Amino acid sequence: MGLYARLVLPRIIETACAQEPLKSLRARYVPHATGRVLEIGIGSGHNLEHYTESVTSVTGIDPAPELTVRARERAAKLHCPVYVIEQSGESIPAEDAFFDTIVCTWTLCSIPNVYRALDEMRRVLTPRGRLIFIEHGKAPDPSVARWQARIEPLWKKIGGGCHLSRPMGRLIEDAGFRITELDTGHVPGPKIASYMYHGTAVRR
Numbered sequence: 001m002g003l004y005a006r007l008v009l010p011r012i013i014e015t016a017c018a019q020e021p022l023k024s025l026r027a028r029y030v031p032h033a034t035g036r037v038l039e040i041g042i043g044s045g046h047n048l049e050h051y052t053e054s055v056t057s058v059t060g061i062d063p064a065p066e067l068t069v070r071a072r073e074r075a076a077k078l079h080c081p082v083y084v085i086e087q088s089g090e091s092i093p094a095e096d097a098f099f100d101t102i103v104c105t106w107t108l109c110s111i112p113n114v115y116r117a118l119d120e121m122r123r124v125l126t127p128r129g130r131l132i133f134i135e136h137g138k139a140p141d142p143s144v145a146r147w148q149a150r151i152e153p154l155w156k157k158i159g160g161g162c163h164l165s166r167p168m169g170r171l172i173e174d175a176g177f178r179i180t181e182l183d184t185g186h187v188p189g190p191k192i193a194s195y196m197y198h199g200t201a202v203r204r
């Protein structure tokens with residue numbers, strides 16, 4: 001791995017993910033997590049402070065040790081055990097129907113085989129469990145969407161594989177979830193990366 005990916009990109013991700021509009025979305029959704037929680041792409045652990053006492057454990061999966069080191073530090077303040085595993089969400093080391101809540105924030109954009117990861121999430125979620133998602137993706141405005149498609153190849157190179165134009169709502173539904181709540185819209189920031197899809201879904 002190059003210096004950029006090891007030293008520069010983790011700092012960019014840490015700073016970008018700490019921005020206020022993202023923090024408000026975390027504060028709106030993450031406190032609804034309950035029971036055994038699985039976080040896909042835990043990164044540096046920005047969601048950890050939003051878990052309430054209804055959470056009994058958090059398992060975080062993320063392939064980037066440069067970020068998870070910080071998640072482990074943040075985990076020390078939590079009331080429940082936090083297990084951090086360095087690997088891709090495309091393969092989740094857990095038995096079927098193990099987790100009560102899956103939290104996935106600004107991560108589906110970066111997973112190479114996103115359908116495989118969503119399949120895995122569906123497998124390990126209990127039948128009454130909930131997926132909480134906050135993701136950026138394809139904008140409805142055709143001119144923004146055109147720019148997203150144009151810039152995506154370069155963006156992926158500098159952004160750790162991040163796709164700009166994934167239609168997140170459809171993707172989650174196509175993977176066998178039923179969306180129970182969905183809000184969309186731009187948050188402040190560059191139009192190509194600020195169209196958000198956030199809500200909850202259950203297994204179909």
Ligand SMILES: C[S@@+](CC[C@H](N)C(=O)[O-])C[C@H]1O[C@@H](n2cnc3c(N)ncnc32)[C@H](O)[C@@H]1O
Pocket residue numbers: 013017040041042043044045046047061062063064067087088089090104105106107110111112
């Ligand atoms: C923009 S960051 C978001 C981090 C965190 N979810 C948050 O909300 O602050 C994207 C995260 O996806 C992780 N990621 C990339 N590829 C992944 C994969 N195949 N499986 C799981 N996580 C992945 C990255 O390492 C990074 O931590």
